Amino acid sequence: MQEKILARLRSSQPSLSPALLRISEYVLNDPAKVVNQTITEVADGSGSSEASVLRFCRDIKFSSFQRFKLALGIELSTHQTIRHASPSGDVIDDTLSTAITALKQTKDLLNHAALELAAKQIIRAKSIDLYGFGGSANVARYAHYLFVRFGLVSRVLDDPHLAVMSAVNLGPKQVALAISESGSSKDTINSLMAAKAAGAFTIAITCHIRSPIAANADAVLGASSTDTPITRGAFSRVAGQYL
The missing domain is CATH 1.10.10.10 (Winged helix-like DNA-binding domain superfamily/Winged helix DNA-binding domain)
Structure with missing residues (x-):
């Protein structure tokens, strides 16, 4: 063994x-x-x-x-x-409890000044690029859906090469929003770095506010991650959508 x-x-x-x-x-x-x-x-x-x-x-x-x-x-x-093996009913309750905990912890982590700044920049932006790869792409798509409903111009870039190609063509009147649970995804970091270098306002949603992606963001929105690597992503994505 x-x-x-x-x-x-x-x-x-x-x-x-x-x-x-x-x-x-x-x-x-x-x-x-x-x-x-x-x-x-x-x-x-x-x-x-x-x-x-x-x-x-x-x-x-x-x-x-x-x-x-x-x-x-x-x-x-x-x-x-x-x-902690438990009957199926307890598992259902535990799952719900974990999701609620993730949302409550995200609320507690929230930097209101950063959120207000990000919201103002998004509303004023000529367009919004959304970067999310793997599981984070679902959060990016949900954000895109909400932005379109509010009459904002946005697009989801879930291909790393297309994301960087788009990022280098952004400017000061545009916003780049990147989602990465770990904050260490190389593709996401590269995309946000390119957007920042091009002059765009950059926003990061991550569970690790001291991560490399956060270092390249003008506004950082922290989400809670209460799960383990086995269930990783499920509840942090719920928290990301909440933001």
Whole structure:
């Protein structure tokens, strides 16, 4: 049987360097928090660098930070499922409760000044480009649907190449809105960076307000992510649509 990740971390601590030991202790202190963080947030939280976090992942036999998080999430979810197995009625209630929690936490996270600024720019914009890839494309399509209903000009760009091609042709009177749960999607970051360089007003909707995509946005709207990598996306997309 493969050694469990948390057990592996504990057993390997005596041989770790001071930098990697700090990361190990940070993960062990709150593994459920780590599975929903970016590599930047783990580095900041543990007082180390992104390079050290990647070195830590490789030291425990994972080729990337994402693979480490996925494996950790599976371990935590499996343990949680065994501990909290419940009748189907309870599962339905739990699912509803999780969705409600995501919405309430998003409300608490909301930066009203950023929301007001984003709304003003959207209303005044000549056009709005919406970037969302994978599961985030559904949030982009829903936003497009609402904008069209309000008489605004918008378009969904869910192809990375077309998104960048469109972004470089934007200008100061246009808005680019990017949706990324992790805030680390390279395609989404590249699209928003291109739009910002072209002079457009940039908006990011993400669950990680200190992520790379947030760094390239003039207004950042934070959404809550209460799920694990196994169910990732469902409730954060509900929160994204709420925004």
